[in-house]
Amino acid sequence: MSKFTPRDWASHPSYLSPEYKSSRLRGVSRNLVEIDPELAELTGPAFGEEVLGPLDNDLTRNGRVNGEPLGERIIVTGRVLDENGDPVPNTLVEVWQANAAGRYVHIRDQHDAPLDPNFLGAGRCVTDENGEYRFMTIKPGAYPWGNHPNAWRPNHIHFSLFGPTIATRLVTQMYFPGDPLLDLDPIYQSVPAQSRERLVSQFSIDVTEENYALGYVFDIVLRGVNATPVEA
Amino acid sequence: MVMKQTPSQTVGPYFAYGLTAQQYHYPHSQYADGCLVTDQTQGERIRIVGRVLDGHGDVVDDAMIEIWQANAAGRFDHPNDAREARPLDPAFKGFGRFGTGTTPDNSFRFDTIKPGAIRDGVAPFISVIVFGRGIMNHAYTRLYFSDETTANAADPVLEKVPADRRNTLIATRNDTATGVEYRFDIRMQGDNETVFFDF
Ligand SMILES: [Fe+2]
Numbered sequence: 221m222s223k224f225t226p227r228d229w230a231s232h233p234s235y236l237s238p239e240y241k242s243s244r245l246r247g248v249s250r251n252l253v254e255i256d257p258e259l260a261e262l263t264g265p266a267f268g269e270e271v272l273g274p275l276d277n278d279l280t281r282n283g284r285v286n287g288e289p290l291g292e293r294i295i296v297t298g299r300v301l302d303e304n305g306d307p308v309p310n311t312l313v314e315v316w317q318a319n320a321a322g323r324y325v326h327i328r329d330q331h332d333a334p335l336d337p338n339f340l341g342a343g344r345c346v347t348d349e350n351g352e353y354r355f356m357t358i359k360p361g362a363y364p365w366g367n368h369p370n371a372w373r374p375n376h377i378h379f380s381l382f383g384p385t386i387a388t389r390l391v392t393q394m395y396f397p398g399d400p401l402l403d404l405d406p407i408y409q410s411v412p413a414q415s416r417e418r419l420v421s422q423f424s425i426d427v428t429e430e431n432y433a434l435g436y437v438f439d440i441v442l443r444g445v446n447a448t449p450v451e452a
Numbered sequence: 453m454v455m456k457q458t459p460s461q462t463v464g465p466y467f468a469y470g471l472t473a474q475q476y477h478y479p480h481s482q483y484a485d486g487c488l489v490t491d492q493t494q495g496e497r498i499r500i501v502g503r504v505l506d507g508h509g510d511v512v513d514d515a516m517i518e519i520w521q522a523n524a525a526g527r528f529d530h531p532n533d534a535r536e537a538r539p540l541d542p543a544f545k546g547f548g549r550f551g552t553g554t555t556p557d558n559s560f561r562f563d564t565i566k567p568g569a570i571r572d573g574v575a576p577f578i579s580v581i582v583f584g585r586g587i588m589n590h591a592y593t594r595l596y597f598s599d600e601t602t603a604n605a606a607d608p609v610l611e612k613v614p615a616d617r618r619n620t621l622i623a624t625r626n627d628t629a630t631g632v633e634y635r636f637d638i639r640m641q642g643d644n645e646t647v648f649f650d651f
């Protein structure tokens with residue numbers, strides 16, 4: 221039977237992170253019940269290229285109505301790896317984000333900043349055989365939220381990944397280097413101090429395309445899975 | 453271990469147009485939703501309905517639920533399950549995803565089939581993953597079936613759960629005018645907090 225490395229609770233936030241108000245009534249409060257992983261946890265949905273549309277990895281194009289979206293074009297790329305450093309190939313990466321003004325298309329986002337008719341802010345791609353993914357997008361703006369007085373979320377992009385089984389599932393957020401709001405953000409700060417910087421992408425002049433877009437690198441590490449098929 | 457895990461973060465309140473776009477009528481595609489079956493799918497048709505409740509008992513209207521299950525023969529559609537004796541069903545993948553923001557009572561709803569037991573001696577179940585604003589790490593639970601009393605009593609995972617909390621994992625069967633429905637509410641906190649697993 222295949223095994224995988226446990227969820228590393230020293231790397232993840234606590235379910236109850238009271239500075240982030242919404243966690244107080246929604247975070248799991250009782251101890252998790254440990255079970256031995258079996259087939260149900262050693263399998264999961266396998267989505268590949270077949271779910272991709274032609275512009276899914278280009279958020280500067282997939283929401284266009286009558287022109288180009290406004291804001292700073294960026295490239296976001298990186299590798300999806302497991303804890304052994306092995307690439308996680310052919311796995312689905314979904315992203316969503318605010319526009320350059322810090323406004324989400326989501327109907328509940330009532331922030332007084334303009335929507336961009338040419339920007340949706342959602343995309344997806346599949347990692348290649350080296351575990352690499354790549355998006356073209358617009359740098360998201362910061363936005364205010366109601367958590368505490370004068371609360372602002374740092375610039376961020378939401379990520380959702382599967383990996384090989386449901387055990388490797390990960391939803392996270394990618395941040396940008398040097399953002400002064402990181403020190404003030406209870407969601408980012410909910411992550412143990414020694415692990416936070418793993419959520420901050422790095423500027424890369426090598427990924428940057430001349431006269432076109434800045435490049436940021438964000439590598440993502442999932443639980444390690446040793447995928448050995450289970451015989452009858 | 454040469455690498456450290458990337459920390460989890462909440463899915464936040466605005467996932468709908470990215471992860472469940474068609475359900476919420478945003479102009480973006482969606483590759484998995486609340487309907488796991490087609491006319492060709494084998495097995496007993498069931499509907500799963502439930503709500504996510506917070507520590508005050510209030511309904512969470514911006515949670516996202518994913519389910520993963522075996523087919524009617526107890527086989528998972530994944531290379532790690534290579535058990536030829538249990539046939540794959542080409543009309544069943546076993547994965548669903550549904551946000552709690554579109555139904556009148558903010559319930560999640562899945563049209564699926566009742567899975568077969570994945571091996572002898574275990575009860576049939578569906579794996580459930582809960583995401584939401586305020587939920588820092590997605591939470592894993594399992595849905596078992598109220599009409600499987602005998603199998604549930606012998607199930608080794610249910611056995612690991614304290615007896616007074618097992619009921620939080622049992623979905624209640626109702627035979628309705630529109631088919632078999634199982635009710636499965638998920639309580640994040642409180643007296644009857646749902647059992648969540650780590651594995
Ligand atoms: Fe956000």
